[in-house]
Amino acid sequence: MRPLHKLRKAISNCCTSGQQGPMSPIGVRLYVQDKYVIIDNGLLQLTLSKPDGIVTGIQYNGVDNVMEVLNKEDNRGYWDHVWSEPGGNIIFDKIIGTDFSIIAEDDNQVEVSFTRMWDPSLKDTTIAPLNIEKRFVMLRGSSGFYTYGIYEHLEGWPDFDMPEARIAFKLRKDKFQYMALADDRQRIMPMPDDRLPGRGKQLAYPEAVLLVNPINPELKGEVDDKYQYSIENKDNKVHGWISFDPPIGFWQITPSDEFRTGGPIKQDLTSHVGPTTLAMFVSTHYAGADLALQFRGGEYWKKVFGPVFMYLNSSWIFTDPQLLWEDAKIQMQIEVDSWPYNFPFSEDYPTSEQRGCVTGRLLVSDRYIDDEYIYAGYAYVGLALPGETGSWQRESKGYQFWTRADAFGEFSISNVRIGDYNLYAWVPGFVGDYRFDATIMLTAGCIIDLGDLIYEPPRDGPTLWEIGVPDRSAAEFFVPDPNPNYVNRLYINHPDRFRQYGLWERYADLYPDGDLVYTIGESDYTKDWFFAQVTRKSGQSSYLSTTWQIRFQLDPVDQNGNYKLRIALASASYSDLQVRVNDLNANPPHFWTGIIGKDNAIARHGIHGLYWLYDVDVRGSWLVEGTNTVFLTQAMNTSPFHGIMYDYIRLEGPTNSDSNRRT
Known part of the structure; x- marks a missing residue:
């Protein structure tokens, strides 16, 4: 350069x-x-x-x-x-x-x-x-x-x-x-x-x-x-x-x-x-x-x-x-x-000397991946008003200060306004959010070194299968070509191809006779997992809910064990995600979110909105040796823009299933 x-x-x-x-x-x-x-x-x-x-x-x-x-x-x-x-x-x-x-x-x-x-x-x-x-x-x-x-x-x-x-x-x-x-x-x-x-x-x-x-x-x-x-x-x-x-x-x-x-x-x-x-x-x-x-x-x-x-x-x-x-x-x-500038005359705008700095190193502890700590490489690390874990993405009244850690998880957040903060983070490649429990009180000119911080991402057992990449985006999934009648030529063969108009309508074109079925070990999420679970148009102005299937093999099954299905969503817009395991007619569903999300990212070509993470308990007694199916139903159906984008899905085996642990 x-x-x-x-x-x-x-x-x-x-x-x-x-x-x-x-x-x-x-x-x-x-x-x-x-x-x-x-x-x-x-x-x-x-x-x-x-x-x-x-x-x-x-x-x-x-x-x-x-x-x-x-x-x-x-x-x-x-x-x-x-x-x-x-x-x-x-x-x-x-x-x-x-x-x-x-x-x-x-x-x-x-x-x-x-x-x-x-x-x-x-x-x-x-x-x-x-x-x-x-x-x-x-x-x-x-x-x-x-x-x-x-x-x-x-x-x-x-x-x-x-x-x-x-x-x-x-x-x-x-x-x-x-x-x-x-x-x-x-x-x-x-x-x-x-x-x-x-x-x-x-x-x-x-x-x-x-x-x-x-x-x-x-x-x-x-x-x-x-x-x-x-x-x-x-x-x-x-x-x-x-x-x-x-x-x-x-x-x-x-x-x-x-x-x-x-x-x-x-x-x-x-x-x-x-x-x-x-x-x-x-x-x-x-x-x-x-x-x-x-x-x-x-x-x-x-x-x-x-x-x-x-x-x-x-x-x-x-x-x-x-x-x-x-x-x-x-x-x-x-x-x-040049930030922060030294020329504004307002007392409400602090100069660099009137601000503070926070440094540290973030590590990840996930014993099903590595017995040693893992560097939180390129993690997003930030300071925002004190709140619950992940609250920063819905916080709007205060100031936020973000950086990206280096390959070894080391970070430095400089030029931070004085005040009280929580430190938040998330790590590409791992689900969930990190929050440093103690409130950080910054004063003018101070440098606070937090040392090594350990993030333990949600994990109950070994990974049996996974779909996607935990990066808070649906970009890795299949994004279709637009209807040739509704094209923005800027985004043809472009990394941001998801910004084309009307991609939600392409789902019914690609799946005219039934909804998406994804088979673990055979399907490829870059080709076979549509980027958004949307409604299906029926007639001139009505829409149908859609139910996607994930089929997978299990052998053996711990009938007395507790499995965990982790579902990370990259977006939700007036959606109700219902999860059923091996029983499409289970009423009530084995899990449901209720109506969530108003980010409208599907209509606005966003590939992600707010991040949601759900942990679904799956009883071993619901599973069978051989072929199993997880049914994912998005139940809201009054608009073409009701829908969700998945970030990542993972099924974990029971904690005691050491035979399934990664090597």
Whole structure:
């Protein structure tokens, strides 16, 4: 790999990239007018409405405004959230400031603030009971600007729920038509007009549209759906748009996940047709209502979202959009390496010196695999608010700090805000979650070394058979080709082939006469295990439950022993999984989950949502020598999107069945 500075130098021959350096002769200037605030550092000019704090204009590289000038000024660049009273209707709340102030102003930096305060007179309005401050920062020599928000709910204020909080930027559709999210996820996008009746046909839900008469005829027959461009938090560091005339890139860079909810593999929206770029902070996407912020009992709460960096770059000689993308990735790494920033003036944003660090080594103890401890190689290890084991994936009020252990299970979590945390982890290749029992109390500047930590994953006996890989994803299972009438060409022969529209309907095409039957020792889960157990369409608008079978041989059987069936789910959406052993008509089932999950990952092309782990007791008396069958029924059947994705299934023998132990 080429060194960062050499790659940036090579790209700079064609691109104008971010930092001119502290010696730039051009300082930052602030102009305060009656209705606008303008910040200019010679590279770009940012215009904000006053006192609203809406981004109405960005002047860059000869373009008077890269924001969508056809939109009203309050529909260009803005903070918003959705909220509701408990059990009430959802309200969309665009954050319109009522007071403006200057936080810092000199040649090197301008920081301005727009606030909106709540008081009881605003009860029963569309204004959520929060004090909100939006800040914008521009630095000398920086080809972009930063924004962050401070949200506060005071003690005694009304209860409410907030399922979404974000920033949205809407760019000029006549210029920004190429979108980039990753090295292998970028393309020419449809125009927003292509989604309107006559040019587009709505499919199973409003977000998904078939392009029947797009402005660009090469896109005809494709499906556009914003959820096809979701990314896991850990990979969602930079995304944005490119204009070809003039050659300009507009990028949203998020250097840290600490203020996002749901942990490192929580998925969320990025950029999509509009052209729109989002910075998502709170959302229930791929999780459901469990991940909404919920305030009860008049509790106090405060949180800083951001800063995020809106970065613009340009090309002197434009030949390939990859040049701007590669430069944006370099700038992203610069921002990541600079976190936490040293320039925000808010007391609510701590610098590196005001934070702490936690280190240690995680080992796995599983005597049915190895008598010695096993390195927890590449484990996900994180700090989140104290809670139950696995609670981090549904936690939304606090900050979370995650890292990946090295091949030997060693980890270091740095730049952690002071406070009380539990340490959580999970290890690819092993089921379940780890939680360090003691509360970790971090103070400024402290380094806490936890030493060796031992994770004992759920295990009662030797593995008799297993299906899949315990990695919290259904990606290793069979993902079908899409219906050729509903294709996004980006995902043809792509690692993320699961992001194609309508794959749930392919189940009935592949299993027209009966449900899936998987035979241990003969079937291959990469070919014979459909990635999602979905309903089967019957007639025009009704659906049938499906029952999958796992057939396996046992010889001998310990009739007095207790076997264990472990079922790890990668996703569940309004599902009821029922398990029966050798008796399809057992009533009640031998095990059932009840109705679980609202992550909607099947409809939103997610391959996983929230993680669920179930331990099913299987009596030896239910089993027979020879052929046995486990029946898996997903009983909910009122929608094509009721269903589950499996992560991993394992049958364990009785503890005393040492003859079955692995060697």
